[in-house]
Amino acid sequence: MHDWNARVTLLFSAGARPLKPAPELTLAELLLANRLPPSLFQAYEVPGDGSLKPIPMTLTPGQVPQHHTVLLQCMRNTDIDALRPAEIETVRHADEPTTALLDFHYADDGKSPQHRAHLVDDTAMREIVFTKIADFLARHEIPVPLVAGISGGGDSSSLVQGVVRYTAEHGLDPSAVTCFTLVMDPLWPESAAQRARALCADAGFEHVVLHPEDTTALVGMSGSPRALWARFEQAYGADSSHFFGTFFVNLVGRALCAERAAGHLLVGYQREDVMAELLFLLMNGRRPLPFPRRRTGEVEVLMPVWDVPKSLLDACYPSVSESNYAERVDSTAVRRSSIYYLAHCLDALVPQMSLSLMSGIKSLMDETGGWQELSHVGTTPLLHTGYATTPEQSAMVELLLEHFPQWHSPTTHPQ
Structure with missing residues (x-):
């Protein structure tokens, strides 16, 4: 065998x-x-x-x-003859393809389903993805200054090239685009920042690398992010690194937006990121958070690749993506792993099913005004949905206040 x-x-x-x-x-x-x-x-x-x-x-x-x-x-x-899900026509668009774009069309009245796997190389994949990003920014008429979080992986690296295309096509000043990368080993390795730095230099964008001392100064901490992570890890476990990272990317991004008078923060949340969050909220009886535009304080977070599968973004930068995976901290965050597993399962049998669900829910929320709104926690820049229990929320806020003493001030204006 x-x-x-x-x-x-x-x-x-x-x-x-x-x-x-x-x-x-x-x-x-x-x-x-x-x-x-x-x-x-x-x-x-x-x-x-x-x-x-x-x-x-x-x-x-x-x-x-x-x-x-x-x-x-x-x-x-x-009627299996009207579906034929296992009959997939291969359409080769390149001699050395890196990915397959699955294009499934189920039966019409004539029972003629057409399922195709378009084999494309990384050059074609970049053209598709970068054009999507530029078109997203153009459709929403996003102005500069503009801030983008860049991790050094395939998702956010594609953001850079999409913004390059957007600024060039619309005559916008590339120097008004600021990309930033956090560095704090082992959570956020220096090597990722080096990849991001080279990419931004080619694009003509400012690239801000924030080591722990830089982050401390930017967001007004009383100590290092390392000290906060040590307390966070002690309280919530090592597997909370994912949530800690998301918190800091948003906090730093909003601070840079305020510093540079930018109203928009670009992030590389892709289809399965958004789908996992959406599934988590719906399964727990909660209203969805807005996508692909989400107001966080005075800043609007933009998700230009919200409808692009992660595998396609990785195909744009195969070597970069593999390096990014090799540097990741191992995690046993069971609930996080399970919700991402479910998100990826949706398209396993029926490609585009996740996109159909996301698009339908987005249309419904827009039509009914049903999106979940984020509100500030006191005078802090923290935002919440109102679902956390008071003891849980209070414990988290008290931990953070130890490291962000200026949040105590009644005159603090959340960003």
């Missing part, structure tokens, strides 16, 4: 893990391999004597007696 683990490496931030060997694939997994949802089928063991017995989808074919067959019965009157 062919062992694909000899040629394929499954890699996580925690290291390599083996793929399940072919003989261990269950009946459900065989259906998934054919782009069919296991919940649509009932499995039966058929001895050959005219009888049949329901069996679990978790069995492998090898666990069924050798002289018995297996029947996977579709439980709905599904």
